[in-house]
Amino acid sequence: MKTLLIFLMLIITFGLFTSCGSDGDDGRAYISFTADWYVDWYEDSNSATPYTIYQYTDYETSAGSFSYEYGCSDGQGSYWGYYGTYTITINQGEEGGFLSSGDDGADNYFRMDLSGWGTSFYLLKDNVTGKEVKNELSGNPNKSQTKVDVGDMEIITLHGKTAIMVITKQRFIIQ
Numbered sequence: 001m002k003t004l005l006i007f008l009m010l011i012i013t014f015g016l017f018t019s020c021g022s023d024g025d026d027g028r029a030y031i032s033f034t035a036d037w038y039v040d041w042y043e044d045s046n047s048a049t050p051y052t053i054y055q056y057t058d059y060e061t062s063a064g065s066f067s068y069e070y071g072c073s074d075g076q077g078s079y080w081g082y083y084g085t086y087t088i089t090i091n092q093g094e095e096g097g098f099l100s101s102g103d104d105g106a107d108n109y110f111r112m113d114l115s116g117w118g119t120s121f122y123l124l125k126d127n128v129t130g131k132e133v134k135n136e137l138s139g140n141p142n143k144s145q146t147k148v149d150v151g152d153m154e155i156i157t158l159h160g161k162t163a164i165m166v167i168t169k170q171r172f173i174i175q
Contacts, residue, residue, distance in 0.1 A: 001109070091105030
């Protein structure tokens, strides 16, 4: 009986000293878009991006690298566009400690600005809410277009307080 009591006390003591708080939840990631009047269509490989996107609307996304492409025109017969990749990161929650829970990971808000002069990317600290939806963009209506690369491939790395975004972009003309 004495051995059983010692054994139970050891289990209880071990349980007290190894008990930890819960781990924090991983942060979430969102991407939103803006576009100027030159942009005719937009597509990317991110399953979180709908076929029709609305400006200033945050779309919850998962972490990963995604390819994108969009086309532009000037209304006078010139057609061009840009393609590349972007990387979404998610902040991990902190591990729980002895009798304390870990902090949740911060949410990341990414913005992609589509322009006739190229693509810009931003890491926003906070969600930009209350913006009026200006217009919508849908996918490429004519996938059989011939594209010719012009200019150099650019690689851009943005470092925010809680996230890193790596972007490549290449300009093309449509013939």
